[in-house]
Amino acid sequence: KNEVEQSPQNLTAQEGEFITINCSYSVGISALHWLQQHPGGGIVSLFMLSSGKKKHGRLIATINIQEKHSSLHITASHPRDSAVYICAVRSDSNTGNQFYFGTGTSLTVIP
Amino acid sequence: GAVVSQHPSRVICKSGTSVKIECRSLDFQATTMFWYRQFPKQSLMLMATSNEGSKATYEQGVEKDKFLINHASLTLSTLTVTSAHPEDSSFYICSARKTGTELYFGPGTRLTVT
Numbered sequence: 608k609n610e611v612e613q614s615p616q617n618l619t620a621q622e623g624e625f626i627t628i629n630c631s632y633s634v635g636i637s638a639l640h641w642l643q644q645h646p647g648g649g650i651v652s653l654f655m656l657s658s659g660k661k662k663h664g665r666l667i668a669t670i671n672i673q674e675k676h677s678s679l680h681i682t683a684s685h686p687r688d689s690a691v692y693i694c695a696v697r698s699d700s701n702t703g704n705q706f707y708f709g710t711g712t713s714l715t716v717i718p
Numbered sequence: 719g720a721v722v723s724q725h726p727s728r729v730i731c732k733s734g735t736s737v738k739i740e741c742r743s744l745d746f747q748a749t750t751m752f753w754y755r756q757f758p759k760q761s762l763m764l765m766a767t768s769n770e771g772s773k774a775t776y777e778q779g780v781e782k783d784k785f786l787i788n789h790a791s792l793t794l795s796t797l798t799v800t801s802a803h804p805e806d807s808s809f810y811i812c813s814a815r816k817t818g819t820e821l822y823f824g825p826g827t828r829l830t831v832t
Contacts, residue, residue, distance in 0.1 A: 648828055652822055708763070
């Protein structure tokens with residue numbers, strides 16, 4: 608079983624739709640990251656969360672520590688949002704830095 | 719926001735040669751940097767943790783003699799793939815820790831070994 612599970616794996620949306628990507632994890636964490644990876648491979652850090660909610664432009668990320676769940680929302684989606692979105696967590700293990708990555712959600716936004 | 723750069727962004731090398739990839743934190747000092755690799759259609763996999771001034775800590779299954787990591791300064795870590803083989807072809811990504819849990823990712827380096 609993966610420590611980080613994302614859903615859905617693939618998502619196709621019409622331009623303008625509201626999109627939600629979910630991330631569930633099974634380890635204790637010190638932080639959760641949402642990353643965006645474009646088709647060329649380049650990675651952009653979108654959010655770092657340890658509690659609550661963050662907003663940046665059309666992107667909103669929330670985390671519920673008790674439920675071990677985070678969501679990434681995209682409002683008014685646009686074709687340029689097409690990318691793979693990866694959820695990553697840094698565990699709070701005493702044995703050192705432990706990172707776990709979800710397998711990613713591939714988003715395609717159709718004009 | 720904090721910026722992490724990688725150089726080169728793409729590199730093609732012949733089998734048996736060594737390739738060095740640089741990871742720099744441009745506007746902050748990073749005591750810890752991390753190196754990942756990503757195979758096609760797969761997620762990132764942590765390879766090693768690099769602390770400034772000390773030896774890197776490698777994840778299980780990662781050959782330390784093949785993937786040499788040097789973190790000589792607070793803004794630079796290098797990953798050298800030694801005696802590269804085609805199976806080392808991958809996307810290599812670094813991240814740098816600014817403070818506490820603040821982590822910034824580099825854009826990645828695509829390595830192709832022919």
